[in-house]
Amino acid sequence: NKGIIIMGIESSCDDTSAAIIRDGEILSNVVASQKVHEDYGGVVPELASRAHQQNIIPVVDLAIKRANIRRHEISAVAFTRGPGLLGSLLVGTSFAKGFSLAAKIPLIEVNHLQGHVLALFIKENGVELKAPNFPFLCLLVSGGNSQIILVRDYLDMEVIGQTIDDAAGEAFDKCAKVMGLPYPGGPHVDRLAKEGDPNRFEFSRPRIAGLDYSFSGLKTNFLYFLRDNLKENENFVEENMADLCASLQHTIIEILLSKLKRAAKETGINEITVAGGVSANSGLRNALQENAKKHRWNLIIPKFEYTMDNAAMIAITGYYKYLNKEFTGQDAVPFARTQL
Numbered sequence: 001n002k003g004i005i006i007m008g009i010e011s012s013c014d015d016t017s018a019a020i021i022r023d024g025e026i027l028s029n030v031v032a033s034q035k036v037h038e039d040y041g042g043v044v045p046e047l048a049s050r051a052h053q054q055n056i057i058p059v060v061d062l063a064i065k066r067a068n069i070r071r072h073e074i075s076a077v078a079f080t081r082g083p084g085l086l087g088s089l090l091v092g093t094s095f096a097k098g099f100s101l102a103a104k105i106p107l108i109e110v111n112h113l114q115g116h117v118l119a120l121f122i123k124e125n126g127v128e129l130k131a132p133n134f135p136f137l138c139l140l141v142s143g144g145n146s147q148i149i150l151v152r153d154y155l156d157m158e159v160i161g162q163t164i165d166d167a168a169g170e171a172f173d174k175c176a177k178v179m180g181l182p183y184p185g186g187p188h189v190d191r192l193a194k195e196g197d198p199n200r201f202e203f204s205r206p207r208i209a210g211l212d213y214s215f216s217g218l219k220t221n222f223l224y225f226l227r228d229n230l231k232e233n234e235n236f237v238e239e240n241m242a243d244l245c246a247s248l249q250h251t252i253i254e255i256l257l258s259k260l261k262r263a264a265k266e267t268g269i270n271e272i273t274v275a276g277g278v279s280a281n282s283g284l285r286n287a288l289q290e291n292a293k294k295h296r297w298n299l300i301i302p303k304f305e306y307t308m309d310n311a312a313m314i315a316i317t318g319y320y321k322y323l324n325k326e327f328t329g330q331d332a333v334p335f336a337r338t339q340l
């Protein structure tokens with residue numbers, strides 16, 4: 001018995017990825033990141049879809065090779081149907097459809113956000129990476145999303161709070177850009193913040209009811225703050241880089257944590273997890289650990305490689321959908337925006 005082998009395909013933004021999972025256990029996870037966007041300070045959708053087209057076949061080939069399986073052993077192909085950039089999604093969707101037709105295996109659509117959450121259940125060498133117990137809360141923070149998700153079961157989740165404008169990753173990236181840092185700026189802010197004083201500058205925090213987030217006010221406040229100070233001193237950014245990064249990061253983390261704490265209190269759930277690219281942030285990880293101690297959370301932070309955009313999370317979601325016999329027809333089209 002070869003088990004249930006799922007191939008996952010992810011192409012929602014600027015990473016082309018393919019992964020193979022057998023019975024929930026990772027066999028391979030290949031990610032080709034696109035360099036073309038660096039010169040533009042952000043992802044250029046048209047360039048992204050072209051790069052996906054160039055990358056998809058070699059990436060899938062490599063994933064199958066590294067998994068050390070035969071093509072015909074694959075039980076089903078799972079793909080990201082959305083949310084994401086439409087042109088990018090179209091490449092992965094079309095490839096998955098073609099593969100499913102040619103191999104005569106089922107097609108499974110996956111919601112990218114659900115994938116980020118279920119990445120927590122990927123097994124390595126038979127060992128489940130410290131998975132959370134249901135129900136749990138997941139703080140999903142990426143370049144495109146900032147949400148608090150209540151997860152009742154593998155395929156039963158509900159967004160209980162989300163950003164009404166920008167995502168946390170966008171706040172990092174856009175503020176980094178006005179400081180002249182390369183794209184994506186989040187990791188640079190993280191690095192520079194380590195040397196800075198997080199309480200040196202005060203930036204505005206949103207006042208929003210309930211569990212929702214907002215980051216556009218902070219972004220504007222940061223921009224105007226720099227503009228005003230640059231009028232007085234043209235070297236203001238260079239001279240204060242570390243403190244600016246530390247104070248900005250501190251503000252973003254405080255905003256994220258305040259609603260997460262509230263969600264834990266309101267739902268009475270103390271199983272807490274985090275997902276998405278911004279969960280790589282060292283300040284956020286420290287703040288989560290501190291709060292876990294204080295509030296007795298069972299905190300689970302996934303392995304770094306599964307928090308970024310990747311196809312392993314799509315394959316693991318495909319696996320649970322396969323067990324549920326949730327298959328998709330050839331008429332499926334990608335969607336740019338969607339709820340869970």
Ligand code: KG4
Binds near residue numbers: 282307
């Ligand atoms: O989940 P992800 O790989 O893809 C998108 O949804 O776009 O997240 C990428 C985001 C970017 O905004 C990037 O700046 C941010 O995650 N990011 C970080 C760090 N590493 C990645 N933000 C802050 N600190 C980091 N260490």
